[in-house]
Amino acid sequence: MLTDINNVPIDEALKKDGYVIVDNLITEEQLPKLKDACERVINKARNGEWKHRRLVGTQFPPWTEGDDVWGVQHLLHPDLKETAFMEWYGSEALLAAVSQLLHTKRDDLQFGKGKQDEGVDRITQRHSADCLELFNLLINPQEHDFDLTWHRDAVPAETAQDKEEELLAIPHYGTQWNTALYEDDCLYVVPNSHRRVRTPEERDITINDPKSHNMPGQLRVALKPGQTVFYDNNILHRAAYFSSKKRATLHASMGTIEGGHHRAKTVFQHGLDWMNTDAFKASLPDSLKTPFDNTQAMAARAGLDKLETKPIH
Numbered sequence: 001m002l003t004d005i006n007n008v009p010i011d012e013a014l015k016k017d018g019y020v021i022v023d024n025l026i027t028e029e030q031l032p033k034l035k036d037a038c039e040r041v042i043n044k045a046r047n048g049e050w051k052h053r054r055l056v057g058t059q060f061p062p063w064t065e066g067d068d069v070w071g072v073q074h075l076l077h078p079d080l081k082e083t084a085f086m087e088w089y090g091s092e093a094l095l096a097a098v099s100q101l102l103h104t105k106r107d108d109l110q111f112g113k114g115k116q117d118e119g120v121d122r123i124t125q126r127h128s129a130d131c132l133e134l135f136n137l138l139i140n141p142q143e144h145d146f147d148l149t150w151h152r153d154a155v156p157a158e159t160a161q162d163k164e165e166e167l168l169a170i171p172h173y174g175t176q177w178n179t180a181l182y183e184d185d186c187l188y189v190v191p192n193s194h195r196r197v198r199t200p201e202e203r204d205i206t207i208n209d210p211k212s213h214n215m216p217g218q219l220r221v222a223l224k225p226g227q228t229v230f231y232d233n234n235i236l237h238r239a240a241y242f243s244s245k246k247r248a249t250l251h252a253s254m255g256t257i258e259g260g261h262h263r264a265k266t267v268f269q270h271g272l273d274w275m276n277t278d279a280f281k282a283s284l285p286d287s288l289k290t291p292f293d294n295t296q297a298m299a300a301r302a303g304l305d306k307l308e309t310k311p312i313h
C-alpha cells in the first residue's frame with residue numbers, strides 16, 4: 001500500500017483532494033539517466049530537429065506558431081531512441097502506484113488514458129487532444145514566461161452548469177501525473193474541485209480572468225526533484241512557466257481496460273501511429289507487454305487496428 005508525503009494511501013488522497021504528491025517513484029539510478037535523456041530531447045525540440053513540441057503562445061494543439069518550446073511530445077517515440085523513458089514508464093514503482101490509484105490489476109493496465117466517452121469528446125474536442133498524449137515533457141521556455149489558463153482538461157470554461165455536472169460525473173479509467181526532475185512549482189490547483197461544479201466566482205475567473213493569480217483556495221504544488229503529483233484531469237488547475245527557472249517535468253498518463261473500446265478513438269486520434277511499428281514494439285520492457293497488448297486489442301475492437309484515426313483538427 002503506497003502512501004503519499006502525508007502518509008495517506010495515495011488512492012484515498014487522490015479521490016478526496018483531486019491530487020496527491022508521492023515520493024520515490026524515480027530511483028537514484030534512474031534520475032541522472034532521465035535528466036540526460038531530457039537534455040538531449042530538449043535540445044532537439046529547441047533546434048527544430050524534433051517537430052513534436054508545444055510552442056509558447058498556444059495552450060492547446062495544434063502547435064504551429066512560434067519557436068519557444070514549453071513541451072516536448074512523444075517521449076516514447078522510437079525515433080528518439082531514448083530508452084530511459086520507456087524503462088521508467090514500465091518500472092515497478094510506477095506501475096504499482098498506477099494500479100493502486102486505478103484499483104486495477106497490472107494485467108488490466110493500458111497505455112495512455114484517453115477520454116471517457118465519445119459524446120464527451122465531441123463536446124470537448126479541443127481539450128481532449130491536449131490530454132490524450134501518452135508521455136510528454138514539460139519544460140521552461142527560453143525566451144518568454146508563459147501562463148496556461150485555469151482549466152479542467154475535459155470541461156471547457158464556457159460549459160453550462162448542468163452540462164458541467166454531467167461531465168464531471170463520468171468515470172475516468174485513467175490517471176495522469178507530473179514527475180519533476182528539477183524543483184518544480186509551476187502547477188497550481190484548487191484542491192477538491194475535481195468532482196463539483198464551479199462556484200460562481202470560479203466560473204467567472206475561468207471565463208473572464210483565466211490567468212488570475214487570485215483563484216480562491218488555490219494551492220501552488222511545489223515538487224522536489226524526484227517527486228510526483230498525480231492529479232485528476234478535472235481539478236481546476238493552471239500552470240506558470242518561467243524562462244528563468246529550469247523545468248524538466250515528465251508528464252504522462254496510463255489507463256485501464258475497464259473503460260472499454262469506445263475510448264480507443266480518443267486515445268489514438270493524436271498521431272500515435274508510431275506505436276504500431278516494430279521499433280516501438282521492440283522497445284517494450286516485459287512489464288509493458290500486456291498493457292500494450294491491451295491497448296492494441298482495444299484499438300482493434302474499435303476498428304482502429306492501425307492505431308490511428310483521422311486527425312481531429
Ligand SMILES: O=C(O)CCC(=O)C(=O)O
Nearest residue numbers: 130138153178186187239
Ligand atoms: O504544466 C503543467 O504542470 C500542467 C499542464 C496542463 O495543465 C496541461 O497540459 O493540460
Ligand SMILES: [Fe+2]
Nearest residue numbers: 151152153237
Ligand atoms: Fe491541464
